[in-house]
Amino acid sequence: MIVNNVVLVEDENDLAQNIKEILGSLGFYVSAVFDNSLGALEFIKLNKVDLLILDIMINGDMDGISLAMEIKKKIDIPIVFITAYSENEIIKRVIDVSPDGYLLKPFTKESLKTTLLLSLSNYKKRKSNEVDIKNDEVTIQIRDKGFISLIPVSDILYAQADGLYTKIITTKKTFMIRDILKDLEARLPASIFLRVHKSYLVNMNCIDSFNGKLLQIKDVQIPIRRGFYKILRSLLGNHVEN
Incomplete structure (x- = not known):
């Protein structure tokens, strides 16, 4: 949320x-x-x-x-x-x-x-x-090269706004979809995904560490909105803090 x-x-x-x-x-x-x-x-x-x-x-x-x-x-x-x-x-x-x-x-x-x-x-x-089903069983449909792919939401690391498109980075590959980030956010479980910046939506379960300016997912550093640090601490606790 x-x-x-x-x-x-x-x-x-x-x-x-x-x-x-x-x-x-x-x-x-x-x-x-x-x-x-x-x-x-x-x-x-x-x-x-x-x-x-x-x-x-x-x-x-x-x-x-x-x-x-x-x-x-x-x-x-x-x-x-x-x-x-x-x-x-x-x-x-x-x-x-x-x-x-x-x-x-x-x-x-x-x-x-x-x-x-x-x-x-x-x-x-x-x-x-x-939610009546487990999070790792929840999937979303993504059109990829003319085919519809069913992507488990647990595989999504984060999503990044790119104009009228959105880049979705998963554990296996990267997708580019013709949806704005807000529309993708509406399709994903609010209990898992967090809009930490106007251009980034992240899977809270995949956050490795964070501080007052950035959070890290694997080897990628993602900016967080000014003043959002306290919200992250309240939602995630101190166990992943830098």
Whole structure:
């Protein structure tokens, strides 16, 4: 699961900008900020979103809880509520949505960080439990020289964007497909593949080592996005760190 594209829905502009800055300092990239349900819903329909952070009382016909329920009908993404409300009626509605996280205002930078990392971890575990077959049995179809090849996803080391094409490097050979990296990412299990840079998607099980700027898979060094080091540590632990 990647956290490159975070959407924030908060109707207090100053608070929204403050949260956006905090998220940036924690290594999360906020791709869009909305104060209303309609704008957020339309954006999420058209764009890949890795994490949705929602206030409950927002502008528009739907509040944050109704918006989350509407989004969950169409797409499964990690959702975290941030709100000043803790009444029983609100809590009951939140429980019906089954969000991955819930944080009461006012909050500190550390409490926000903890909530988000735990939420992403919970989401990752939930998605892994939904997979009914073993990861090494999952395959994707790749067109290669006029033939359709079935490639086990466990064989994929990493993928690299190349304009309108994507280069897929596996344990056996390299493929060039006519898909952008985002489209390939959507076809692969989020529990295994991580978008560490705008141009690179990697198999987390194949990472040998990493530091604040690079990660290594076999003899290849791959850049990681600025601020992504802490996310890697939280997802992979310290056992492969340089």
